[in-house]
Amino acid sequence: MAEIKYTEDHEYAHLDGDVATIGITKHAQQQLGDVVYVELPEVGKSFARGDEAAVVESVKAAAEVYAPVSGEVTQANEELEGNPGLVNEDPEGGAWFFKLKLSDKSELDGMMDADAYAKFVAEQG
Amino acid sequence: MTNEANASETLKRTPLFALHEELGGKMVPFAGYEMPVQYPLGVLKEHLHTRAKAGLFDVSHMGQADLIGPDHETTAAALEALVPGEIAKLGPGRQRYTMLLNEEGGIVDDLMVTRPVSGEDDGRLMLVVNAACKVEDYAHMQAHLPDNVQLEPLEDRALLALQGPAAAAVMGRWCPQAPELGFMRASSAEFDGIDCHISRSGYTGEDGYEISVAAGKAEQLARTLLSHDDVEAIGLGARDSLRLEAGLCLYGHDIDETTSPVEAGLVWSIAKRRREEGGFPGAARIMRELRDGPGRLRVGIEPEGKAPAREGTEVRDESGASIGRITSGGFGPSADGPIAMGYVQSAHAKPGTGVALMVRGSARPARIVELPFIQHRYFRKK
Numbered sequence: 384m385a386e387i388k389y390t391e392d393h394e395y396a397h398l399d400g401d402v403a404t405i406g407i408t409k410h411a412q413q414q415l416g417d418v419v420y421v422e423l424p425e426v427g428k429s430f431a432r433g434d435e436a437a438v439v440e441s442v443k444a445a446a447e448v449y450a451p452v453s454g455e456v457t458q459a460n461e462e463l464e465g466n467p468g469l470v471n472e473d474p475e476g477g478a479w480f481f482k483l484k485l486s487d488k489s490e491l492d493g494m495m496d497a498d499a500y501a502k503f504v505a506e507q508g
Numbered sequence: 509m510t511n512e513a514n515a516s517e518t519l520k521r522t523p524l525f526a527l528h529e530e531l532g533g534k535m536v537p538f539a540g541y542e543m544p545v546q547y548p549l550g551v552l553k554e555h556l557h558t559r560a561k562a563g564l565f566d567v568s569h570m571g572q573a574d575l576i577g578p579d580h581e582t583t584a585a586a587l588e589a590l591v592p593g594e595i596a597k598l599g600p601g602r603q604r605y606t607m608l609l610n611e612e613g614g615i616v617d618d619l620m621v622t623r624p625v626s627g628e629d630d631g632r633l634m635l636v637v638n639a640a641c642k643v644e645d646y647a648h649m650q651a652h653l654p655d656n657v658q659l660e661p662l663e664d665r666a667l668l669a670l671q672g673p674a675a676a677a678v679m680g681r682w683c684p685q686a687p688e689l690g691f692m693r694a695s696s697a698e699f700d701g702i703d704c705h706i707s708r709s710g711y712t713g714e715d716g717y718e719i720s721v722a723a724g725k726a727e728q729l730a731r732t733l734l735s736h737d738d739v740e741a742i743g744l745g746a747r748d749s750l751r752l753e754a755g756l757c758l759y760g761h762d763i764d765e766t767t768s769p770v771e772a773g774l775v776w777s778i779a780k781r782r783r784e785e786g787g788f789p790g791a792a793r794i795m796r797e798l799r800d801g802p803g804r805l806r807v808g809i810e811p812e813g814k815a816p817a818r819e820g821t822e823v824r825d826e827s828g829a830s831i832g833r834i835t836s837g838g839f840g841p842s843a844d845g846p847i848a849m850g851y852v853q854s855a856h857a858k859p860g861t862g863v864a865l866m867v868r869g870s871a872r873p874a875r876i877v878e879l880p881f882i883q884h885r886y887f888r889k890k
Contacts, residue, residue, distance in 0.1 A: 416551050416552075417550050417551055417552035417553075419552070419816070420816055420846070422815060440815075440839070441551070442551040442555070442746075442838060443545070443745050443749075443838065445816065
């Protein structure tokens with residue numbers, strides 16, 4: 384069964400087997416506003432948990448997207464390069480950023496589930 | 509949490525605060541005020557709407573003040589001792605852009621100066637200064653003014669801006685004299701029965717107005733303008749992208765106490781008489797830079813790819829040597845791509861020059877371009 388986990392930096396990791404699909408949450412895109420540019424990692428690149436993996440920019444600001452778990456990039460969503468606005472329209476669906484082949488699945492245990500993340504966002508106001 | 513709560517308590521609010529909240533404005537701290545950075549429409553659409561129709565901006569955080577002396581000659585001379593602009597020959601109902609300078613010729617603030625149209629107001633000049641600078645500006649002016657010229661901050665007035673190609677038609681519905689006003693002209697006026705002072709100017713590169721009105725009447729005036737189908741409320745986010753596309757300086761970023769008007773490309777704002785006579789702070793440096801050319805210049809910079817280059821980005825020449833820094837950078841919704849401006853060594857300031865921008869540790873190609881990115885569409889009387 385698919386499992387979705389969240390970070391305090393508002394990334395999500397959608398696990399399918401040993402590959403996690405990484406993106407930013409609906410809340411994150413709302414905070415950011417109109418996305419005009421996305422910079423994605425190259426396929427084959429390895430990240431440790433917490434590494435800067437991608438960049439998402441709105442008219443006003445640039446924000447880093449961190450690797451929520453360690454692993455190797457197997458795919459990047461090239462559609463975002465031509466259509467960065469998709470991040471606002473479908474952040475937790477079609478606008479995923481990249482896929483990681485996990486090196487340590489247990490890292491997901493330290494992340495929030497959907498309920499915990501919803502509570503975290505509500506508390507942040 | 510406690511600190512944040514305390515910080516927000518000390519923030520000031522403009523007379524339109526309740527309206528911003530009602531409209532769904534996302535309020536952020538800016539220059540000591542709680543201001544709307546955007547509304548539900550979003551920065552991108554707010555920007556494009558302003559260029560297509562008309563946008564309403566609350567700029568009440570800016571400092572409005574009167575400078576009052578016995579006659580125009582005296583008041584103008586007092587101000588000319590602090591700014592390089594031509595104030596003595598500023599006619600009634602005319603408005604001018606100039607800057608307060610320090611003794612080194614650096615810019616303390618940039619401001620708009622308006623001479624009221626009525627002869628009864630002879631000796632009065634109306635100033636609009638930046639919100640973040642107003643306390644220091646007022647202290648600076650008060651310390652240097654002669655005894656017979658007084659500075660009177662107008663704390664009980666709001667300032668609204670209506671900007672965009674539809675601004676004149678919109679204003680005309682409630683203020684018939686507005687469409688007749690020339691660019692950089694100002695007049696007292698009545699807007700749907702509300703006393704106000706309007707000028708045909710702005711900070712977007714579009715035709716438009718700035719409207720000074722008593723704080724207690726500001727919301728009524730704003731609501732009337734917003735009732736027009738062509739008008740949307742616009743936040744500070746789009747205000748910044750609009751002015752960047754128009755190549756206009758943001759104080760504290762593109763100009764500050766270290767930059768001179770010559771370096772900043774604002775020589776057009778210094779009239780011939782003043783260039784020849786001097787008599788303003790820092791005149792020695794400014795006249796030397798006018799004669800010999802400045803060491804660095806403010807330029808437009810266009811990244812070649814799609815990645816925006818933000819403020820603080822290092823600019824290098826094609827050999828890799830550091831030649832300057834970006835002072836404002838982002839995405840231009842009307843330019844439909846990344847745009848920036850900044851300072852580079854004068855030898856590299858020619859439009860077309862290739863440069864590299866150091867974004868996230870890698871050199872990205874860009875070139876020096878003419879400002880503005882979007883042609884100004886100010887009103888010109890036929």
